[in-house]
Amino acid sequence: MSYSLGIDSSTQSCSALVIDVESGVVVAEAAVNFGDRLPEYGAPSGFIAGGEGGEVHSDPRMWLDALEILLGDLSERCDLSKVAAISGAGQQHGSVYLNAGWHEVVGSLDSGKGLAEQLDATFSRSTSPIWMDSSTGEECAEIAAAVGGDEVVCAKSGSVAIERFTGPQIRKFYKSDVAAYEETARIHLVSSFLCSVMIGGDAALDTGDGAGMNLVDISCWEWDGDLVDATAPGLMEKLPAVCGGDSVVGELGEYFVEKYGFSAGVPVTIFTGDNPSSLVGMGASEPGKVVVSLGTSDTFFAAMPDVVADPAGCGHVFGNPVAGSMSLQCFVNGSLAREGVKDKFGYDWDQFTSAFTVTPSGNGGHLMLPFFSPESSPRLDLGGPVLLGGEVFERWGDGDAAVRACVEGQFINMKLRTAWMGLSPEVIYLTGGASQNDAIAQVVADVFQTRVERLVVSGSVGLGAAMRAAVNSLGKSMGELEAMFCQPDAGSALEPGVEAGVYEAVSEEFERALVAAMATD
Ligand code: XUL
Secondary structure, eight states, rough: OOOOEEEOOOSEEEEEEEEEETEEEEEEEEEEEEEHOOGGGGGSSSSTOSSSSOOEEOOHHHHHHHHHHHHHHHHHHHHHHGGEEEEEESSSSSSEEEEEEEEHHTOOHHHHHHHEEEEEEEGGSSEEOOOTTOOOOHHHHHHHHTOOOOOHHHHHHHHHHOOSSHHHHHHHHHHOOOHHHEEEEEEHHHHOEEEEOHHHHHHHHEEHGGGGSSOOOTTTTEEOOOHHHHOTOOOGGOOOOOOOOEEEEEEHHHHHHHHHHOOOOOOEEOOOEEHHHHHHHOOSSSSTEEEEEESSSSEEEEEEOOOOOOSSSEEEEEEEEESSSSEEEESSSSSHHHHHHHHHTTHHHHHHHHHHTTOOTTTOEEEEOSSSSSSSSSSOHHHSOOEESHHHTTOOOOOOHHHHHHHHHHHHHHHHTGGGGGGOEEEEEEEEEGGGGGGHHHHHHHHTTTTEEEOOOTTTTHHHHHHHHHHHSSSHHHHHHHHHHHHOOEEEEEOOOOOOOHHHHHHHHHHHHHHOOOOOO
């Protein structure tokens, strides 16, 4: 019995993969797209359309139905009785509200009926706010004010009070429907809710996902009494326990054994958030490796040697489900900014890429603060990019210099804004659409003075879950599993090609320009 199952309940789909940890192969994969397979929930992109004032909710019954379809599909693709370890991950921050009936119902699920049908009566709030919800600005301010300001929230919980985080969402629910809040006996995250259902009991939540709530004290990974009190009255007793990512929280429930052909007694490792799980699935759960994902927005995340919070309040600290902590920082101006410069000059991607061959590293004094839209790292809204370096360049008269200035500016900014993490990476794993562009990847290597390797990461969240379960229950080491399942494309590795000094000088200039621009912001 050497199969490990990893489940990923994300925004638009629920997917899973089964790995064989002896032969090192992925045995089976399946995915259920909510919009396609469950159109009756009116959520083509995984959330209920038409939310007002920034509200974005999903129906937790949809997640349960998807889990059932997923396991059904998977049981046709592999022999689930060979699965000997299970874990999973969920989209972060989303919350599920359950009444006093929850404990009993989840503990006595009948495999002759559906999950959603049986758990239906246990929801004290019929829908779940998810991470895309930005409706809680007022509640963030109230929580911060109650504990002494955003710096205090950040130092305690690893992030300033943020609209999508669970604490502010809970506070909003309490304020808008006190009776339903009072009827709530348990509040779970998406991850701990699904884990509970799988073990047929009330599961703890892990430090990785728990830290995305603005409620957990990252110095000891326990609920922070001040934050919990500032969020809503009587909240502490509604919260599950917080445990490390190495906890086995129970055995797979009878429901799943009877319905999908699993063996009895399979240990279930605590579920975590999708980002912490992805850190593991990318083979970066030990300090020394950094993951930079280049997408609509760019994201930087890494296992951290020490638990520190971002003094500027832009980054996040979550528990690392393997050990210690991890950081995550988003840069809103990612691909859209790169595209913005490309389009400004009517370039195609080949012309964009060629710009790097005709401009020098450091860009001969041409500098850009590449913020086309409001940015979160640093938090600013300059109303558009700022160009510095001569009259022609500043009036957008030099396309090649502008392309390089944009990309150099993005990664200089990323390096400066992530310095608080105290990392000295040996390698940067670059993922996401733009990571395949050698010119962009070379700028990353040069600015960070670090080797860059490209990772193909489809399914890293589910893979991370299966790997964690295998470490906890099948006696495998993370190193062995990484060697089997997470090999970066070594052939496409890039080394830094310029002296460190080139970008040190440009970084200083960039920071001066940024301070000046923010002063007039
Ligand atoms: C992280 C975040 C998203 C969600 C959904 O803070 O909000 O990445 O985890 O993927």
